[in-house]
Amino acid sequence: MKREVDFLVIGSGIAGLSYALKVADHGKVLVVSKTEINETATWYAQGGIAAVMYNPDNYEKHIADTMKAGNYLNDEKIVRITITESTERVKELIEWGTQFDMEASGRYALAREGGHSEFRVLHHQDKTGAEIQRALVEKVFKHPNIEVLENHFTIDIITQHHLGRIVRSSHSDIQCYGAYILDPETGSIDTVLAKTTLLATGGAGNVYQTTTNPTIATGDGIAMVYRAKGIVDNMEFIQFHPTSLYNPNQKPSFLITEALRGAGAVLKDSKGKEFMQKYDSRGSLAPRDIVARAIDNEMKLSGSDHVYLDARSISEHEIMNHFPTIYAKCLSLGINILKEMIPVVPAAHYICGGVKTDEHGRTSIHNLYASGEVASTGLHGANRLASNSLLESIVFSHRASLHAIENLNNIDFNNEIPDWNAEGTVLNEEMILITQSRKELQSIMSNYVGIVRSDIRLKRAFDRLKIISEETEELFDRSVVSVDICELRNMIKVAHLIIKFASQRRESIGLHYSINYPAK
Ligand code: FAD
Ligand code: SIN
Numbered sequence: 001m002k003r004e005v006d007f008l009v010i011g012s013g014i015a016g017l018s019y020a021l022k023v024a025d026h027g028k029v030l031v032v033s034k035t036e037i038n039e040t041a042t043w044y045a046q047g048g049i050a051a052v053m054y055n056p057d058n059y060e061k062h063i064a065d066t067m068k069a070g071n072y073l074n075d076e077k078i079v080r081i082t083i084t085e086s087t088e089r090v091k092e093l094i095e096w097g098t099q100f101d102m103e104a105s106g107r108y109a110l111a112r113e114g115g116h117s118e119f120r121v122l123h124h125q126d127k128t129g130a131e132i133q134r135a136l137v138e139k140v141f142k143h144p145n146i147e148v149l150e151n152h153f154t155i156d157i158i159t160q161h162h163l164g165r166i167v168r169s170s171h172s173d174i175q176c177y178g179a180y181i182l183d184p185e186t187g188s189i190d191t192v193l194a195k196t197t198l199l200a201t202g203g204a205g206n207v208y209q210t211t212t213n214p215t216i217a218t219g220d221g222i223a224m225v226y227r228a229k230g231i232v233d234n235m236e237f238i239q240f241h242p243t244s245l246y247n248p249n250q251k252p253s254f255l256i257t258e259a260l261r262g263a264g265a266v267l268k269d270s271k272g273k274e275f276m277q278k279y280d281s282r283g284s285l286a287p288r289d290i291v292a293r294a295i296d297n298e299m300k301l302s303g304s305d306h307v308y309l310d311a312r313s314i315s316e317h318e319i320m321n322h323f324p325t326i327y328a329k330c331l332s333l334g335i336n337i338l339k340e341m342i343p344v345v346p347a348a349h350y351i352c353g354g355v356k357t358d359e360h361g362r363t364s365i366h367n368l369y370a371s372g373e374v375a376s377t378g379l380h381g382a383n384r385l386a387s388n389s390l391l392e393s394i395v396f397s398h399r400a401s402l403h404a405i406e407n408l409n410n411i412d413f414n415n416e417i418p419d420w421n422a423e424g425t426v427l428n429e430e431m432i433l434i435t436q437s438r439k440e441l442q443s444i445m446s447n448y449v450g451i452v453r454s455d456i457r458l459k460r461a462f463d464r465l466k467i468i469s470e471e472t473e474e475l476f477d478r479s480v481v482s483v484d485i486c487e488l489r490n491m492i493k494v495a496h497l498i499i500k501f502a503s504q505r506r507e508s509i510g511l512h513y514s515i516n517y518p519a520k
Helices: 014-026 059-069 076-084 086-095 128-142 220-227 258-262 288-302 316-322 324-332 389-410 431-448 455-478 483-504
Strands: 002-010 029-032 146-149 153-158 178-182 189-199 238-245 266-268 307-310 342-351 354-356 368-370
Touching (some): 002 014, 002 178, 014 128, 014 146, 014 189, 014 389, 059 076, 076 086, 086 389, 128 389, 153 189, 153 220, 153 483, 189 220, 220 354, 220 368, 220 483, 238 258, 266 288, 288 307, 288 342, 316 324, 368 389, 431 455, 431 483, 455 483
Parallel strands (some): 002 029, 002 189, 029 146
Antiparallel strands (some): 153 178, 178 189, 266 307, 307 342
């Protein structure tokens, strides 16, 4: 089936929904989500959203912290845009119904996280993302121009390639005409023609064995753009969150927010001794790259599977009011965090790179915007400052919406686009081929392309991945399209890009640490 919309939005997290709300008064909007609308990384966000609100904080301090955390590989213009627009965008979230915690004085309660020189993180207890998502979803469902298509999977964006033309990455005139969207229940694939498309497909944590990301985070948007010969950037910088709850049987890993360290919790080794001061004068509140690497080193030295986070110095009142979800989760596993230390381990958490965008959220492909974790705006550089990603999403979705609205009348639908070609494909009855390759991929990435890397590990990862990639492409070509094969194919592309970018970076900086190039 063919259908036409003015604004196609792929993704129902903060980036997709905030954009949809902005463009909805100007045309027909279709939001696509590959599972149910709330199953997003946004929903799981705990700590909060960073924004400059009150004295003594100011934009220059937040800019300086962001640049420092990013090891100055950030794009300073983009950092300035993001931070100076933070207050206005957060106020808009509040106007849309998001409730952030407040102090008795009537001011917003602000938390502090690693790398922040001031208290500037607005939050809703320890479930900020769920609160933001709730408010956005409520508004989206009320808007008459927005249609939400849940449990539908975007296979690929449509470009001239689908008209039989040769498209190369050197071409500057690649156009996006919409996307092919699969209904996994019926197997039908719709051709959705769109005047403009926003990619808001989130991150790619599932290329690793252990991740805080929900299962939807398989890097689909990044892979789609790479296949379409668009520009992808900064892919070597994968952020491992230092403190996910050590509970090997649980997927995704449950996060223990950095705000707990901001409130006074400290990291300790298996003997109950603090160790972070050995690595950084900021101790347990050093930026994430430093803390995750320190934990990795301590685990290797002691042979232990985890370290501990000691939150016992935090008052019961603060734990119950600010961290009730973490308290309840740990208690359900028999750990009373008021009395016992929490076993924690680093887990893949955030991809700093992705689809390269400019200050208007434009990608290198015409009429295709990207926002949120899928995008590489230049804000994060070599390492993301905690709680800057929800902020980045609303700032660039806002900017992309302004640009898309302004250009809408200059764009026509392309009615020559053919339907998806499924000729010669048969039902794949061997799921094991997909599940085993997925496990192998995750094992390769965790063992060779994790927190600490080396030339030989990257080369080995590249060689192993090549075999899985060739097998999967061959399987894809002869199989009826399914979500599983598409996700595997996308994760392989993203893993390939991470390895490629990491191999080209011949230094240790930020989140990319190689034993062959010790940090200066
Ligand atoms: P998401 O919210 O992940 O949404 C992605 C959407 O894309 C989903 O709707 C999905 O279904 C859809 N999608 C993906 N692929 C396809 C496809 N092929 N077809 C159709 N739909 C597709 N950041 C902060 O700033 N502060 C925090 O406190 C914080 N805490 C975090 C805690 C956890 C546990 C995690 C995992 C992340 C946290 N982050 C935090 C990071 C932040 O949550 C994410 O970067 C941000 O929410 C990403 O939003 P998004 O809209 O880009 O993507
Ligand atoms: C956290 O709450 O520690 C996560 C914050 C983030 O990823 O920005």
